[in-house]
Amino acid sequence: MTSIDVRDLTKEYGTRRAVDHVTFGVRPGKVTGFLGPNGAGKSTTMRLVLGLDRPTSGTATVGGRPYAELTEPLRHVGALLDAQAAHGSRTGRDHLRALAASNRIPVARADAVLEETGLASVARHRVKAYSLGMRQRLGIAGALLGDPEVILLDEPSNGLDPEGIVWIRELLRRLAAEGRTVLVSSHLMNETASFADHLVVLGRGRLLADTPMRDFIDARVQPHVRIRTTDAGALKAALAGHGHDAVEHEEGHWTVTHARVDEIGALLSAAGVPILELASAEGTLEQAYLDLTATETEFTAPNQEA
Amino acid sequence: MAFAPVFHSEWIKIRSLRSQLASLATIPAVTALFSALSSSDTGGDDFDPLFAVFFGASFGQIAAIAFGTAAVSAEFQGGALRLSLAAVPRRGRWFAAKATAIAVPVLAVGLVTGVVTLLVGKAVLGAKADALGWAEQVRGVVGCAVYLTLMALFAAGLTALLRSSAATLGILIPFLLIVSFVIGDMSNNIADLLPDRAGQVVLHATWDGAMGPWTGLAVTALWTAAALAAGALSVRRRDA
CATH class of the missing domain: 3.40.50.300 (P-loop containing nucleotide triphosphate hydrolases)
Structure with a gap:
């Protein structure tokens, strides 16, 4: 009603x-x-x-x-x-x-x-x-x-x-x-x-x-795992051995997509990789929104009306 | 939706603004002041004791117009009209309530203005006011109140149409203070039909035009009705 x-x-x-x-x-x-x-x-x-x-x-x-x-x-x-x-x-x-x-x-x-x-x-x-x-x-x-x-x-x-x-x-x-x-x-x-x-x-x-907001975000932004380590070589080797691909960022941390934090944590611990930070990163609404608008060509037109 | 709650709301809006109360208070003050000045100068062949007393209404009407204009123009600032019409979606009813909330205090203040102006004018005129009979004095007081009310409503309707106090006052004040005087002195039948000249016949002891006091007010009422109808149509038709 x-x-x-x-x-x-x-x-x-x-x-x-x-x-x-x-x-x-x-x-x-x-x-x-x-x-x-x-x-x-x-x-x-x-x-x-x-x-x-x-x-x-x-x-x-x-x-x-x-x-x-x-x-x-x-x-x-x-x-x-x-x-x-x-x-x-x-x-x-x-x-x-x-x-x-x-x-x-x-x-x-x-x-x-x-x-x-x-x-x-x-x-x-x-x-x-x-x-x-x-x-x-x-x-x-x-x-x-x-x-x-x-x-x-x-x-x-x-x-x-x-x-x-x-x-x-x-x-x-x-x-x-x-x-x-x-x-x-x-x-x-x-x-x-x-x-x-x-x-x-x-x-x-x-x-x-x-x-629903959760669906909106999940459909557009992959959750990922964020890692910081003192031994980049060991990290890459350990992840590669399990088929994961780690990407290094300028700020010095690594991210692994298509992975869950409990899986990665156990894996790195078993391999003896020194860990400074291990976190699960959820997608944000902002990321999802920008992903949506990037696919909407009209949005990115230069003369968008205010 | 009933009319009374909407009228009550509009009345609170007027009552809660000091500037609006000040405009109302200015009506008798200005009218009486200019009547006193004109009554002290009674030379000339066309001396009319009643109009000498009520001459100040020509200036008091400016305050009445300012009041009617401000009450409506406030709705066209900062999205106030949207709030008002979200509360009262029946736009015709809303505008009728607004007009009523303007008319009632102006009529009341107009009657006070008429009485005060009559007393002041007679005092200044002295013996020259003796020619005024009771009937003429009552006609002057009532006519003054009705005339001021009609002019306030005329301004209110025009403001709803133009959506701006600057535009309304920019048209009405030069018209009433300059154009009407000039055209009036050139004097022909068309000028007698202008809203202010027709309405002010009621403030004269004698008249020589085609219209008497009450037909003159009726002509002013027609102008007012036309302005209100145009304003109401604009409020109803346009996006808020």
Whole structure:
């Protein structure tokens, strides 16, 4: 009931196609990372889901209905699109009170989300005195105001300090654990890897991937074993004897692909190779993403639009 | 979605901005001040005691227009409109609530402005105000309030269409302070149909054009309705 469903969605601005026949679903109970470079169509897709922009063709629904048909939508869907949306001369609390009133949400909720986002102490300060990170928190507070089952956040980590980044990560995990549908756009790979369960990747308006994050990485990046030794000759000989191929790197360590760390460890120990470091290296989201984009020729075109 | 919660939300937005409250407070202050100045200079053959008293409305309307413009233009900054329309996807209803939240305080402040201006103007005019009957005085007060409200809404509709306070004020203020005066002095029937000239007939004790006080206000109301309709259409049709 609370899924976001995007079907064959297309949005053209003049001759530019910002979103190009995109189809995907966002399911409850997990955090879906919405990835892509700037200009890939992430924000446009979110605006289309929220009924703010009119699609050229295709549909976007929340819980099976177009957003615009929801009564008191903030009670079902919360969104952060732009941290600058709050008027600078209004206090954070008044900003949320106005938002709450439109959907008959009690004022107590405004105070609750100010508390939850760490803004209680500046609730009665004017927004123009807020840092970018505080404005992001206010935007997130607005998204949480109606206690919605569906949450869309566009680049929520923007401007947050390290403490804030840890906070948003834990918040997103918690919201998903509560069974909510969470869609979070980002162009930061490491950040997204820290909270996402599922990935939807856009490039130049087109859908490039819609898979669980683990599958996305494993399909593109080989796990490998990382080794440092004082006796390179013995290492090479021992590995070669078991059919492994070691590659030396400039930093002085070696990597072995298509191998597991417990196998390599036992093998080197039996051969008496002196080991300084032995580690299993998992593929990262960043590696997998770069692998994906390298195969998408349009991405590497020199005049990519920002 | 019901209308009342949306109106409540828009009312909180206006009430929570000091600049908006300041604009409202400026309406009676400016109107009364310029009325006092004009009432002290009563020479000329075409002296009209009622318009001498309410002359300040020509300047008070600038504050009313600034108020209506700011209330709408704030939505076109930093993605505020997206937030508003995500909360209230029924755009027509949202815009109606916005217009109502502009009209109600301007009408209330306009009535206060009318009374204060009448008292100040009569005090300055002295014996020359004796010719004013009760009916004319009431008409002046009510007409002043309605006129200011219509002009604030006219500006609000125009701002929704142009999506910019600079564009709206850049058109309206020179028009009201310069163009209308100049065209008005060349005086012909077409100029009498301009929103400000038609609406201000209600502030005169006597008139010689085709329109009376209430038909004049009705003409202004038509301008306002057209501006609001254009603004509403723009809000409904365009991507937020």
